[in-house]
Amino acid sequence: MNNLEAINYGPHGAYGYYVFYPYNNQGAPTYGITLNDVNDSIGFGFHFRKTTTISGVGFHINEYVGTPDYAMTFVTISGDASFATDSVPDVDPNTRVANHYSNAQWQDFKPTVVGSGWNWIDLVTPVNVTRGDSAAFVIIPSGATVPSLSDYCEINDEQVFANPYPGTFYYYSTWYHQNDEAVAAIKYTDNTIQGIPVVWYPYESYASPEEWGVEFMLPFTATCVAGVFNLYPDPSPANAPFKLILADASDTELASCTITDYDFVDNYSNYNIRLWWDTATDPVLQANTVYRLYLKPTSSQILNKTGIGLELETWKAGLPGGTDWKWIERPSPASGWTYQPTYYPWLSVALTDIQGGTSGTGSGGDGGSYGFIG
Secondary structure (H helix, E strand, C coil): CCCEEECCCCCCEEEECCCCCCCCCCECCCCEEEECCCCCEEEEEEECCCCEEEEEEEEEEEEEECCCCEEEEEECEECCCCCCCCCEECEECCCCEECECCCCCCEEECCCCCCCEEEEEEEEEEEEECCCCEEEEEEEECCCCCCCCCCEEEEECCEEECCCCCCEEEECCCEEEECCEECEEEEECCCCEEECCEEEECEEEECCCCEEEEEECCCCEEEEEEEEECCCCCCCCCCCCEEEEEEECCCCEEEEEEECCHHHCCCCCCCCEEEECCCCCCCEECCCCCEEEEEEECCCCCEEEEEEEECCHHHHHHCCCHHHEEEEEECCCCCCCEEECCEEECEEEEEEEEECCCCCCCCCCCCEEEECCC
């Protein structure tokens, strides 16, 4: 058991979705900002990845009580990029004076899902965006029914990814900047999305002989030097032994790492863990070829499957590489793999010597992480 490294140690590049401190809590999103005053507001920052037009915005509503009125728009973000002074949205919720981003306009807001759940709101005026720009989508009180303790909306602001830029914002007496990427998304006119429309956090226990993992493809050829995962055990403390396996589509083992006690790997800090292979050589993964990375408990000690659940499977097609990563599980090695179509697991691969492809390059060092974890 000498091939392990905590993910927060040493340099590492991220290919795909990078998670430093993942959210682990079974169920629907629950934590949020309650907008129940004359100026309570929330904002979600986005760093646009292409030049196009936004047709809608989405976020998770935890609770909607009464008939409060709100308005929403996109505004620019100001502040010191070094975060000596936090960046905040350029809007005053008390006066509605705003520095609109691009051609954005104020729009009245009422939930499309009354009560709680994921909401997509179509923009009356689609917003033109430029690749590399940053802006914040903000929701502020507005209209006849002023938000109060009897008329209010609680909007989810849970940290899905530890991503401080652009971040999430909330306003009580002034704007505050949260260093995370929350449960929110934007929809482009080509029906692709940016952000993570999370409606569920899978956190499911399993033990031997069950197996759980990810089936994936890379858009380039690369050498896989390690596997990366989040595997919070239950109960804690736990001495769960397990094996991390990299295999091809026929389940032929290509590399593995065996751990005799989970306590050796993590002290329940909930960080992601990187395990280097016990096997003699690092496998070369070919572009556009199916592989599986999975965790195999080797005792009756309970482990947990962790990840995120999206609103719809179709949104995977709108995420970069989204359809190339699939949550898989099976009750025993003798059984076939089954898929959870809307889930992404906290499992990924650390790579080096990347060749070809169009999703970035990198080699040397301890490798970059490609997938929905890092």
